[in-house]
Amino acid sequence: MRIVRSLLSFQGLLVGGAVVIVGYLAIVPLGYLIHDTFLSSDGTGVSFGAFSRAYGGNAQAGDMLLNSMWFALGSAALALVLGTTLAYVQVRTDTPFKGLFFAASLVPLIVPGILYATSWIFLGDPSTGILNSLVFEPLFGATPINIYSVWGMIWVQGLHLAPVAFLLMVAAFRAMDPSLEESAAMSGANRLTVLRRVTVPLLRPAMISAALLMFVQSLESFEVPGLLGLQNGIYVFTSRIYFVLRAYPVDYGAAGAYAIGLLLIAAAGVLLSSWLQRSSRNFQTVTGKAFRPRPVELGRARPFVGVAVILYFLITVVLPVAVLVYASLLKYYAAPSRKALSSMTLDNYRAVLDMPLAFTAPKNSLLLGVGAATAVMVLTAVVSWVVLRTKAPGRRLLDLLAFTPIVIPGLVLGLALSFVYLRMPLPIYGTLLILLISYCTRYLPYGMRYSSAAMAQMSPELEESAHVSGASWFQTFRRVLLPLMSSGILAGWVYILVVSFRELSSTILLYSPGKEVLSVLIWEQFENGQFTTLAALGVLMVLLLVLLVSIAYRLGARFGLQGDSAN
């Protein structure tokens, strides 16, 4: 009886609703995937034939697995180290050029993967790359950079992912009681020891969470392995999936078998991370006290840190964006030369603004981005509460379930959604709603990581004290938890907003004429081979998103949220 009554309460409805939606979003594509993978060819029984087709024979499954793991681990490690260092420097020190962090944390996120990887090809090609031919060759007489290697892939992917780590870790640093570090300093520990023995162990839950996210994201990303890896035959899971899905008749079973392989690796990652976090249950570092962050003085190191910040900014932002801007001014791409420079023109920008979709696509992208970001963050805030704060049976499963969409290939997700909604008597297929559902599904795992990282660091006492003061569950959630999580939630919101502008793999199957979004436009330019127009579009998109995100942070700051903008 008590269960029934508590389910009927407002809290029950809200929490139950969120759990059901999240479960539903995750189960639809997962069910489709499992069905396709294990259904035997005669359509009646269970079969493992798909696995032997995917991994057996001359599929070089071992190499593929090694490449995938090496690439994903390397990228995650690079991104984590870069992102955490940057977050520390930004939040905890009196570093110069704090304004640059904002751009450095956003621009790589905004630039679509195709463009980011292409920029790096133009920069780091072993023979003609600008870095090799204009920097290393004349200065050192050698061309050491080869972007078409696992190291090159890790480099580009790591740089592209570092902002994710940065945003997650900034939230974690902001939420951490600085007196824990100060007391270590007072105990006589030097800065390095404080970092090693106090800061890093305390942030371990957040770091593990971020690392897991980036590891899995690298596993399932395709742009970098596709553009950089194939050149030298470096195959990963996603390039195999791509290969399988583009053949006809499509072997959905084999694609599913690869996706399930990814899922197993990711699940192992989730288990490993919760095992690593098992002792950190009590690490809640947000005590409800207002922290005035007291910046660590860098002292003599300040100029060096300043130089490092500038260098990082140059490498992750200026170089790729400069290549884009440069390309956007050309008729066709050519390495910088007098001839190329003299033929510069603004025609590409004119072409972009003349496109029939020049206004529809950004509008739709904006609607979807804001809608998906808001929906996912609200949902995951509630669900992370269920996972971390209740003893509800199956909460672990819920957590795992919310994580699964990350490994479902976009095309499979698109197929699953169109399969379901074509058979549903609701006006969803063919509208922007189906894209919204797709984005919410795809970015659910990311929202979950941001929300649960924010939730995990918050002491339950804060909630309890609100309950004691007579606040209802909803009031507590809205007035106490959400504001305290706001820094993490805003970071997640911005992340989803930005990445949903780039989502293509499911969009391309689900969009309808008149419902085009920016990523479709970008893809069309790419398919047209109009790299220069594409670059112009990319430049405009970067400008648009930087503007949007600045507005979001400004608004956040006005409503008393702790933003991540550097001011």
Next chain:
Amino acid sequence: MRTRNTTLAVAGLLVATVTGCGGAIPTASNSKADGVYAQIAKLPKDQQVAKAQELAGKEGKTLSLYTSMTADIATPVAKAFEQKYGIRVSVFRGNSETVLQRALQEGQAGKPGADAVETNFLEMTALSGNGMLVPFNGSALDKVEKTGKFQDWTASRLNVFQPAWNTDLIKPDDEPQSWEDLALPKYKGKLTLEISDSDWYQSVTKWWLDHGKSQAEVDRLWKAIAANGKAAKGHTTMMQFLTAGQTSMEAMNYTYITDRARAAGAPVTHLPASGVSKIPAFARPNGVGMIKGAQHPAAAWLFYHWLLTDGQKELVKLKLTPSTKVPGDKSLDGLTLAPFDVKTLSSATGTWDKKYDALLRGVDTVGN
């Protein structure tokens, strides 16, 4: 309270905009479509167009087209059709495999969203094989060569397979004269192969076998070509790197992609300095078809008809290779056309895909 109201209002607005009308929202398949198709097909050929126009007017003068034409081609094509018949075209664009997936999904759910489809050979064959298409019997077929006519779809344009190279990096003396030349050691490290070009791989293999080479010779040639080259993804992407001089030569690209880059001023070509290529040019057809149970069958019929007649001139303007003879078409100049073997290609694609993939990865294939 105020915040909540605002939230609700915003949410309402969002839902309204997101679900708002426009675009092709598929509804249940049109049971009358077959009747319309039959009604047109029954008529004498000279009356079909007028009837289709009349019926298209009753349907609401709209057409939903799924195509894998790139946007810079699809847009002017749709516009020209609109101008001619006053029928509004909404275009869904995707890779050929996406077009296929989407049309199949919708067809299997009984809610076809497309009226007409225009995409690659393989995908058209698959649509046909799944019974998604309705045969066309209009007068427009008369101009199409026999090799371009299929059971329930017709070739609308051709993608021609030729090598392409950067003229700054490959001097006239080093131009390839045959497919076999690609195996020459002088192209070591200069060649790029597209990872999805198994149909090219199959066509060339078949050509060699038919022209006196033994299987062992063919295998040796392919091995040498693979050893000369690197894999890349996407024909247009490859062309970007070729125009930029990142790469020197592509084992195969579609001639229209090379021509368009050349027209933009890039130093690339698929024709030797002499202007005549002796390399067998395989021309793979792209086709048009009408969807069973479509919402606007008459409009689909009109588009089919138009694309094979007036539309062909539009394609020529866009530097594509039309499937019929059109005055002023220079896209095949200097090329030595070779027959494209549609039969074997459509039957055993899976095995060729796997063999080509294995070749690129440098692993030995099991069996043949």
Next chain:
Amino acid sequence: MLTVESLKKSYDETAGRKAGRHDDTRTYAVGGVDFEVHDGELFTLLGPSGCGKTTTLRSIAGLERPTSGRVTLGGRVLFDAAQGVNMRASRRGFGMVFQSYAIWPHMSVFKNVSFPLEVMPRAKRPGRKEIEERVGQVLDVTELGSYASRPATKLSGGQQQRLALARALVTHPELMLLDEPLSNLDAKLRETMRFELKRLQRELHLTAIYVTHDQSEALVMSSRIAVMNQGRIEQIGKPREIYTKPATRFVAEFIGTSNFLEGTVASVHGQEVQVDTEHGRLVAHEVDKAPAVGESVLVSIRPECVDLSRQPRGNVPNEWSGKVLTRAFMGDVVDHIVGVGKLEIRNRSNPNLSIPPGTEVHFSIAPDKVTLVPVD
């Protein structure tokens, strides 16, 4: 001996370069503070929240960089704005107890305490055995001996507080800094811990700076107290001095309860000062420095210095009469509010005195209990 000289701290970073210039318009959290802390002393910084006491403490700790001023310990310069010296917090060798305790949740009780020993410079670092011994000792002193292996987060509030103390003590620091260490404990525990802390400080002969906003805590524990207000020190003195001889109105008001009367000095004869107030004349004994005739002063009289009686005693100085307005019994003491015209005087007495409201009463104040506070 710790010396703090004209310490200033501003958070107004924008005007950072204007330090010491005439156009220095910044708002200061600490606006020029001077004091000395002697060895073996428990020196308290007392004041309301926002008075700058914690900022002062953190500046001494090295956690905050003061805008200007100088801090030295013995001969060592810890901070000197003029010379650009700012020793790192970790090199100052102080022990500190934070208000939030700042117990490391990822370490056991033992590890929390052994940490400061483990991070000592290699040359000074004790061996594993000695670390164990010293941690054991300090855990015994703080009565945590039996909890050594527990995770730190499994301790109660009082135990966490003692753990924070143990961690600060384990290196035998030259100076202990305590930032409101008892404010998070419940009333009863707080009382016990006061004496506990005082005992430890005496036994170990610790030099400590103690920050609190709780005046009774300060009075009980301190060797000397500096009362701070708005970034400045109002008065430094022993607890009794602070209580009986408040130097400013703020101190008189902040410490305990007081009756205040405004008056003018009528005459000065040696130590005897006559003050005219609106309600009558008062005689005061001023030992330190007598005010000048005609000067305005604030008269402060503690309630327990008001001698209340039903009958006039006559022949005692400063005897006034009035009517009991209210009576409040508070267990160990009883307060009577006596109305003298418009003036209300609070008396605090032993609870066996109890006079019902409305009764005519007489009261007197010994001249040496009449405190004259200069009016600024």
